[in-house]
Amino acid sequence: MQQMLAGLRILEVGHFVAAPFATRILGDLGADVIKIEALDGDPAREWGEKVDGRSLWWSMHGRNKRSVTLNLKHPSARGILLGLASKSDALIENFRPGQLAKLGFSPETLRQSRPDLVIAHISGYGQTGPYRDRAAFGVIGEAIGGLRYLTDNSPGTSNLPPVRVGVSIGDSVAGLYAALGVMGALWQRDRQGGDGVGRTLDVALTESILSLMEGMLPEYGELGTIKQPTGGGIATAAPTNAYPTADGGWILIAANSEPLFARLMNLIGCSQLIGAPGYRGNQERVSNVRQLDAIIGDWTRQYSVEQVEALLAKADIPGTKVFTAAEIAADPQYRDRAMVREVPDRHLGRAVLQAGVVPKVEGATDEVRWAGPALGEHTDAVLSELLGLGDGEIAKLRNEGVI
Amino acid sequence: MQQMLAGLRILEVGHFVAAPFATRILGDLGADVIKIEALDGDPAREWGEKVDGRSLWWSMHGRNKRSVTLNLKHPSARGILLGLASKSDALIENFRPGQLAKLGFSPETLRQSRPDLVIAHISGYGQTGPYRDRAAFGVIGEAIGGLRYLTDNSPGTSNLPPVRVGVSIGDSVAGLYAALGVMGALWQRDRQGGDGVGRTLDVALTESILSLMEGMLPEYGELGTIKQPTGGGIATAAPTNAYPTADGGWILIAANSEPLFARLMNLIGCSQLIGAPGYRGNQERVSNVRQLDAIIGDWTRQYSVEQVEALLAKADIPGTKVFTAAEIAADPQYRDRAMVREVPDRHLGRAVLQAGVVPKVEGATDEVRWAGPALGEHTDAVLSELLGLGDGEIAKLRNEGVI
Numbered sequence: 001m002q003q004m005l006a007g008l009r010i011l012e013v014g015h016f017v018a019a020p021f022a023t024r025i026l027g028d029l030g031a032d033v034i035k036i037e038a039l040d041g042d043p044a045r046e047w048g049e050k051v052d053g054r055s056l057w058w059s060m061h062g063r064n065k066r067s068v069t070l071n072l073k074h075p076s077a078r079g080i081l082l083g084l085a086s087k088s089d090a091l092i093e094n095f096r097p098g099q100l101a102k103l104g105f106s107p108e109t110l111r112q113s114r115p116d117l118v119i120a121h122i123s124g125y126g127q128t129g130p131y132r133d134r135a136a137f138g139v140i141g142e143a144i145g146g147l148r149y150l151t152d153n154s155p156g157t158s159n160l161p162p163v164r165v166g167v168s169i170g171d172s173v174a175g176l177y178a179a180l181g182v183m184g185a186l187w188q189r190d191r192q193g194g195d196g197v198g199r200t201l202d203v204a205l206t207e208s209i210l211s212l213m214e215g216m217l218p219e220y221g222e223l224g225t226i227k228q229p230t231g232g233g234i235a236t237a238a239p240t241n242a243y244p245t246a247d248g249g250w251i252l253i254a255a256n257s258e259p260l261f262a263r264l265m266n267l268i269g270c271s272q273l274i275g276a277p278g279y280r281g282n283q284e285r286v287s288n289v290r291q292l293d294a295i296i297g298d299w300t301r302q303y304s305v306e307q308v309e310a311l312l313a314k315a316d317i318p319g320t321k322v323f324t325a326a327e328i329a330a331d332p333q334y335r336d337r338a339m340v341r342e343v344p345d346r347h348l349g350r351a352v353l354q355a356g357v358v359p360k361v362e363g364a365t366d367e368v369r370w371a372g373p374a375l376g377e378h379t380d381a382v383l384s385e386l387l388g389l390g391d392g393e394i395a396k397l398r399n400e401g402v403i
Numbered sequence: 404m405q406q407m408l409a410g411l412r413i414l415e416v417g418h419f420v421a422a423p424f425a426t427r428i429l430g431d432l433g434a435d436v437i438k439i440e441a442l443d444g445d446p447a448r449e450w451g452e453k454v455d456g457r458s459l460w461w462s463m464h465g466r467n468k469r470s471v472t473l474n475l476k477h478p479s480a481r482g483i484l485l486g487l488a489s490k491s492d493a494l495i496e497n498f499r500p501g502q503l504a505k506l507g508f509s510p511e512t513l514r515q516s517r518p519d520l521v522i523a524h525i526s527g528y529g530q531t532g533p534y535r536d537r538a539a540f541g542v543i544g545e546a547i548g549g550l551r552y553l554t555d556n557s558p559g560t561s562n563l564p565p566v567r568v569g570v571s572i573g574d575s576v577a578g579l580y581a582a583l584g585v586m587g588a589l590w591q592r593d594r595q596g597g598d599g600v601g602r603t604l605d606v607a608l609t610e611s612i613l614s615l616m617e618g619m620l621p622e623y624g625e626l627g628t629i630k631q632p633t634g635g636g637i638a639t640a641a642p643t644n645a646y647p648t649a650d651g652g653w654i655l656i657a658a659n660s661e662p663l664f665a666r667l668m669n670l671i672g673c674s675q676l677i678g679a680p681g682y683r684g685n686q687e688r689v690s691n692v693r694q695l696d697a698i699i700g701d702w703t704r705q706y707s708v709e710q711v712e713a714l715l716a717k718a719d720i721p722g723t724k725v726f727t728a729a730e731i732a733a734d735p736q737y738r739d740r741a742m743v744r745e746v747p748d749r750h751l752g753r754a755v756l757q758a759g760v761v762p763k764v765e766g767a768t769d770e771v772r773w774a775g776p777a778l779g780e781h782t783d784a785v786l787s788e789l790l791g792l793g794d795g796e797i798a799k800l801r802n803e804g805v806i
Binding site: 183 | 404405407408409410411428429432450451452454458459460462463464523528529530531532533534537538539540542543546547548549550551552553554555556560561563564565566567568569570571572575576579580581582583584586587588589590591593594595596597598600602603604605606607609610611613614615616617618619620621622623624625626628629630632633634635636637639643644645646647653655657721722723724725726727728729731732734735736737739740742743745751755756757758759761762763764765766767
């Protein structure tokens with residue numbers, strides 16, 4: 001079966017994380033992604049650890065895309081970008097609001113070339129409103145979305161700041177919403193009985209995070225309660241936490257249902273607590289969580305992480321060590337599903353370890369077609385294939401600093 | 404303009420967070436979501452703070468859906484679920500792998516009623532592989548996906564465990580991948596020239612998280628380096644961190660570009676560091692980040708959060724306090740974009756504060772049509788409208804414990 005998004009063409013005018021993440025996901029699923037880059041390239045090409053001058057993150061972040069250089073400030077760029085838009089289903093961009101229009105590529109202009117073009121804008125605060133012009137880095141957006149406050153120990157536990165989720169979660173979640181929005185707009189545009197309309201989508205990083213905040217707003221509005229961080233635990237479930245082990249590590253245990261709680265108590269030699277006052281049902285255990293966590297921690301502290309993990313597995317209680325890159329790379333489940341895999345990277349001359357494709361589509365290949373391209377690697381091929389330009393015209397554009 | 408997903412019907416056979424989050428997002432954008440619930444309802448109806456016995460989280464989590472009760476173990480449920488599937492575009496479920504098939508609703512059976520039904524399975528580890536049958540709570544999946552390890556202070560900073568992101572981020576991200584996958588499958592099925600195929604999608608919570616882990620795997624594979632947590636900061640950018648304030652709070656500052664660094668140094672009276680050895684360019688500053696963070700912290704510690712925020716805003720340097728529910732509810736940008744809004748909840752008899760709809764679709768309404776329904780609120784209407792059942796037949800099914 002062909003890849004799920006075969007036949008779809010997406011024009012990315014993006015940089016950094018959010019828009020390129022959206023197109024990585026669409027490209028993973030089979031879309032033809034054309035990434036427009038300034039002549040000095042997406043700064044993300046320089047991020048993270050490098051080998052032979054090549055960013056390893058880029059090998060994955062840029063995969064399955066065709067890189068086309070284009071100096072959007074050059075007058076001759078206009079015809080090229082509009083030409084590429086005319087051959088694309090959707091455009092995804094993450095300039096500051098209004099910036100692309102200032103360069104001469106407003107939605108109205110783009111749609112003169114392609115009337116039903118779907119356009120997705122990604123920005124920190126959205127395309128409208130009093131904060132629209134503010135710069136928003138991921139960490140700022142995550143804090144304003146409410147995630148940073150909740151990613152912390154309970155108030156009073158330490159003098160350390162709330163920690164950052166160790167990846168650009170705000171950008172990634174905004175990218176997912178943009179990819180979803182684009183596919184929704186295309187379905188309504190293209191289906192039989194659809195309306196043929198090229199919608200404009202407005203994805204804000206702050207709002208993408210806020211949309212995940214569960215009962216935070218309803219509970220505040222109705223009761224005035226401010227949702228609080230709970231460290232390794234969950235405010236509404238017990239026992240579930242990270243518990244210390246003899247070798248200085250942590251074991252995660254989630255045993256808040258009645259059968260799991262009983263199995264855990266039997267395992268740790270506390271069967272007298274099953275059904276005992278203060279431990280009957282999740283609600284009672286939540287009220288009593290400090291004492292309960294201390295009891296469990298006294299048990300886990302006697303064993304290494306590996307030992308506790310084995311004991312939990314034998315008793316069929318959900319638990320796991322905290323995986324690092326090493327455990328992930330070695331995990332048999334990930335390997336079985338090709339979710340950890342080697343992807344040939346011809347720029348490095350060898351395969352690079354990468355995450356696989358989400359979601360799995362039954363019957364379709366989930367191969368990664370190529371690793372992150374060199375800057376402008378596909379400029380000539382794309383201008384020739386989609387715009388019919390000849391070698392002479394392309395050479396002239398290159399000499400003039402357009403591409 | 405009609406809502407973006409008007410005309411789309413999604414059958415949810417889900418509970419807890421992941422599948423219901425996927426359908427919340429699709430319902431927000433206009434899909435008709437029919438949520439099949441056991442006779443005792445989705446346990447998430449009981450989660451979080453309640454008013455008059457009603458969960459406030461549920462008011463938002465269940466919004467825009469039609470609740471239909473159905474005892475899937477009853478022999479008479481078969482015709483009803485297959486009938487509803489025949490009238491739906493896609494089905495999203497998050498039972499344990501194989502469970503729905505055991506109940507008699509394998510993809511093959513479902514497609515006897517609706518040959519082009521798109522089916523999305525969401526589970527902890529995926530539908531295949533050695534771990535497929537394991538129970539996976541969100542905290543376990545997030546740890547195996549690599550997120551938990553990175554959500555921590557730098558190694559050696561404290562004896563506290565890595566913290567949980569304060570919401571069910573693994574479930575939400577898996578839900579987003581499922582919603583995106585469904586729309587991609589529907590586009591390929593329904594577009595002119597599409598293939599008419601009802602694809603089966605397999606979304607794993609662990610894999611959804613792993614897909615966000617940036618350079619973690621490529622860097623480990625190539626260099627053997629294990630990506631480490633960095634507390635409030637970012638390993639590859641400086642200065643950007645959470646800094647302490649005089650009133651015991653934290654201010655986030657992101658000033659790692661050259662112009663922002665210069666503006667920040669001028670603001671805090673350290674202009675001699677602009678261009679000084681050890682501070683020239685992001686790379687030098689990253690090597691020197693402890694000293695630099697200490698200098699900035701000495702300055703922020705002299706002021707309240709509000710004062711630092713005002714000084715940063717005046718100097719056009721990205722910075723923010725860490726928002727709680729209270730700041731989010733009061734924020735003018737969120738209000739301006741209806742991203743924080745009152746939604747009428749007829750079960751409470753008043754409006755409930757909720758997050759708005761992501762993404763914004765230009766020209767389309769983003770109203771929430773209704774808050775989370777009562778259990779089985781739409782059973783009669785749906786069975787009548789979609790299956791043509793009369794009052795007598797519905798009463799009989801109810802008497803027999805089918806609905």
